[in-house]
Amino acid sequence: MSDRSSAGDGLFSDDADRAAGVYQALMARSGEGSPRPRLDATRHAVELLGDPHHAYPMIHLTGTNGKTSTSRIIESILRAYGLRTGLFTSPHLVSFNERIVIDGEPISDAALADNWDDISPYLDMTDAWLAERGEGPLTFFEALTVLMFAAFADAPIDVAVVEVGMGGEWDSTNVADARVAVFTPIDIDHVQRLGSTIAEIARTKAGIIKPASEVVTAEQKPEALAELQRAAELSEASLAVEGRDFELTGDTVAVGGQMLAVRGIASTYEELYLPLYGSHQGQNAAVAIAAVETFIGSGGHALSAEILTEGLAEVTSPGRLQLVGTEPTVLVDAAHxxxxxxxxxxxxxEYFDFDEVAIVVGVLDDKDAAGILTALGPVASRLYVTESESERAIPADALAEIAHVATGLEDIFVLDRLEDAVQNARQWAAESPKRLVVVTGSITVVGEVIDLARDEEWKP
Structure with missing residues (x-):
């Protein structure tokens, strides 16, 4: 995964250099993959800054899958309503600026650098305070969270849509008191930090529910839903559950996406076009609509059909079943x-008509590689096993051994360099218009391939 400047013509402007310096300064802190289960560090920093996270209402999202797509759909609908929005997601695919989006656009290099200059003295003061307590300095994600809250206050925005980094209860974004807490489907992930059972993971994620807040959840496994219900009752928070209080009632394939029908909390909505592939994206949209109904009118007022249609039609979700190449067709999906x-x-x-599919896959070492490959095996004609540039990437040879057991496929090709794997797969797919290439397994793999596809102009 690269981090490109937004400067044109390949030249780095002064602002681009300054923005690159921000990323380097953040990377010098302890890694994003090693969060510390604490809130006091982030809370101390934002208090020194005058509590920028209290300057706007917030919709807070957690879950195992679908957080980023659901966040993007919520943000797009709110923006269609004329609200100035802030969107915080992670990690980024190509440019670091993608993580902090203001009014639909990644934060500019100048705004990123200016806000960093403003908060840096307070980060240093917090680091010193932590050292006095015998604790390590602010981590990458803690410092990034402070930067995000400050940038949103500086913009300024009307509403923030914020995705947790990991878990919920001790995630640094949880220093804010969100008006609406949203849960996408909860499953097993990050077991070394969140717990080994769905109930344990759900309990940690339920920590974003605040007193008297409003909660919206996707359909959950019984043990996850029980934890959310318990947390909502203890916090005297309302709880809207998919399948009971709202649901996706219609989902048909359309050119470039799908047509949806949704029974919302306040009303029903028909003939909604969503330019994303996959029935799971339709379910994400239903959750997003319920979340917006909850935010705007506590679920008591129907959304404007015209505004909702506009908001959904403008949704993008980079790295999620994203078409990056034609002739041959290449899709990327950050399934990890x-x-x-x-x-x-x-x-x-469901959405594509191809006879043969080549899967290019690379997985990070903290992920369930066997589970991922087992799920993908039935659709794969062949596998190209590789690795990204990430230090956490499972070596291609080791991943290939897992792939042989998990899939039983004979056509498994091992290429250490991601670019070689993708180009070999593209060469194979170019032999027939009924062949598809899918790149997946980690966000780092997807980000690198998006970069490569853009550089080599795989799409006309």
């Missing part, structure tokens, strides 16, 4: 756990 991989497999079967 078994649940996401299963959704990808179902979407390929």
């Amino acid at each position: 756990n078994p649940h996401g991989a299963l959704s990808l497999r179902v979407a390929i079967d």
